[in-house]
Amino acid sequence: MNLRAPQAACPTFTAWRWLALLTLGAWLTGCASLPSEVDRPVSTALANPEQTRIGNAVQQRAARAGTRNDSGFALVNSAELAFTSRMALINAAQKTLDIQYYAIHADETTERMFDALRAAAARGVRIRILLDDFNTAGKNAQVLKIAFEPNIELRLFNPLPGNRRSLFFRILGSLKDVDRIQRRMHNKIFVADNAVAITGGRNLGETYFGQGEGTNFVDADVLAAGRIARELSHSFDQYWNNPLAYPVQSLMTRDEIEKIKPPSRAAAAAAPPVAAAQAPDGPSVQPTPASPAATQGMRTTTAPDGTVSVIEPLPDSTNLALLDWTWAPAVLLVDKPSKIAADADDVQQAQDTTVDGLLQLMSQASGDLLIVSPYFVPGQRMMDQFAAIRQKGVRIRVLTNSLASNDAPAAHIGYARYRKELLALGIEIYEMRAEQKGSLTSFGSTGSSGSAGGSRASLHSKIVVLDQRLLVIGSMNLDLRSQLQNTEVALAIRSSKLAGETIALIEPAMARGAYKVELLDGQLMWRAPQDSKLADTRSEPDASTGLKLMLKLLGPFAPEEML
Known part of the structure; x- marks a missing residue:
């Protein structure tokens, strides 16, 4: 999703409430600002991807294909494959994972992916996550806590100043710079060991992987290997080392993120009403044992016509070597x-x-x-x-x-x-x-x-x-x-x-x-x-x-x- 024009206001708002909000917004505009002195250590993509299992597998597959083309591709044509292919790359990475997205939603699907990222970091994989800042308020601010894990860095691109409890008030607090805040980093890139990448239309979250209880997005990605994956990594580096990319630690502490954590569904349901209102050849990656989140049982959703459907938990991984890879000429189109x-x-x-x-x-x-x-x-x-x-x-x-x-x-x-x-x-x-x-x-x-x-x-x-x-x-x-x-x-x-x-x-x-x-x-x-x-x-x-x-x-x- 893009940043779009604000939707029509709720008719129950009275004029004095709007006046109060605008007055508060003007006050926030004068107070909120971004840090001027920020430490951004420069880092770049893995220099020798062919020395990893994934990179070596790419070279072997290209040799077997007998092609002069230096890039291989496989369509990611289902929500399930979109999730399991990303999980496969996380599980197989030996050296680096570079992840760039417009939005990462805090939900069970993302938490499963973050669990895999933590495991990768624990075995020595360097993880860099670059996230546009627009969707990091409210519940989604909780994804920022992963920046405080060992071996994981998270930077926010083109951040909005101010409190993250509410996107509405963050926008109000940035009215003095409205031209900048409506320009967003919409790129989606996921690269393992600078050898295999995924790009396309998907952000990260349950509605992009067929797990939403309401609306789910119909989307498409492509797996890319070889030279084109390295070009995607080079693009990532340009954004990562840009002055508009702020390490999370320069904007928030872990305690500040924890303080704005919304109550869980169970806690919210149990709370009194008033309190609640306030409140290409990938490696041969075999499926890993299902995580606890995947074995908690089926969820159901009910359509407006009363039809009840089951939401099946996604598998944890897939074998990318079994996909149909095509070697072909390709060009990267990317904005600076x-x-x-x-x-x-x-x-x-x-x-x-x-x-x-x-x-x-x-x-x-x-x-x-x-x-x-x-x-x-x-x-x-x-x-x-x-x-x-x-x-x-x-x-x-x-x-x-x-x-x-x-x-x-x-x-x-x-x-x-x-x-x-x-x-x-x-x-x-x-x-x-x-x-x-x-x-x-x-x-x-x-x-x-x-x-x-x-x-x-x-x-x-x-x-x-x-x-x-x-x-x-x-x-x-x-x-x-x-x-x-x-x-x-x-x-x-x-x-x-x-x-x-x-x-x-x-x-x-x-x-x-x-x-x-x-x-x-x-x-x-x-x-x-x-x-x-x-x-x-x-x-x-x-x-x-x-x-x-x-x-x-x-x-x-x-x-x-x-x-």
Whole structure:
């Protein structure tokens, strides 16, 4: 998820309460500040990855493949594999683990991963975690405690000053620097021994691994080995050693983090009401014994229609050597960390961002362009490029979120402005259906009882497939925020095989898990997914009256670069 425009305020707030909040915010603005003298020891990625088990296995697999390509890839096409592949890399690492994310959520799934990280650190693995600071308030502040473990370093990128009890008050306390705080490090990188990496759209947390009890994200990653993994590590080093990366210890103590720890679910339930309100060839990694968190029994979730589904605990690991690895030419697209500090106008004039590179690739399409972007706010410049691509006769298909499935409804406002124009250009649009389960088994499938948590799905994958031969997968959305404000990372892989595998995952999702939007007599029509037994509709499907009203009221006024 990106930092998006604030949602509408609760109507129960009175004017004097808002005045009090703004007054407090002004006071916090004057008081909160970041430390000026910070000790940031410079460190870099492992120099000789081939001397580790993982690096040696990569070299052996490349030799057996008999290829000149120096990078190998395997699609991570399910939530289960997304979790177990990361666990496999943690378990197999001998020297280093470099982990860079926009968000890490404090929950049982993350704690299982952190347990594995602690075990790796205990056997001598150097662990560096670089986390964007925006989502480290409230419950999620507890993930920062891992910075105080031996052999583990955690730095926060572009931090917000002030108390971490509440994200709302942290934002209020940073109003004097609003241009900076809305620019976030959105990169997602996970590298073991500078030899094998994972990148894509996922953050870390149960909703990204099919374990959420409500909405789960439909996402995609790719495992990358060899030279491209080393390039990802080099990118990590640039961010890690940047002046905007603050060691946690320079911002908080362990005691301060502990003091803002929210009560456990059991404690909150037992507390009196008033108190509660206050309150590519990976190594041959064999599955390890299940952790206590994995053996606590099944959890259940109940859908709005009363259907009860079981959330099965994820396995602890997977054997990466058994995956289908493809060796192919690839290019790393990555923003420089200086993009966070740059003026948006300077960024646009430079035209060297990850999204700009992606747009340049897209302009080379000659036959077919398949786009998956959960937040799709093209802007006029991108629209002009789409028009030029269509003039060449290229078929363009876009899968994005519907208003109901979008976890950031404000982003839908910017997309809705261009929907009719996109359709008029002949671009095919599919919007993800919300009322389906996030998938553990395949991209965008509705799953089955016992295979996934939650009863709703929200698209979070960021994928472009060009002419069925070039696959681009990463953290970027096709919107102005990714283009001008956030830093992003992506891999462009030239492989008909990987492109075909990805298309085979996406097309069924469009057919059976998404509404096809059409323009009929100048008005929008949503065609129901195949075999869904749903009716076509002329209004935003599955969306509440409140969401539809928000779209109409805020649509004409919200600035696109903020969505």
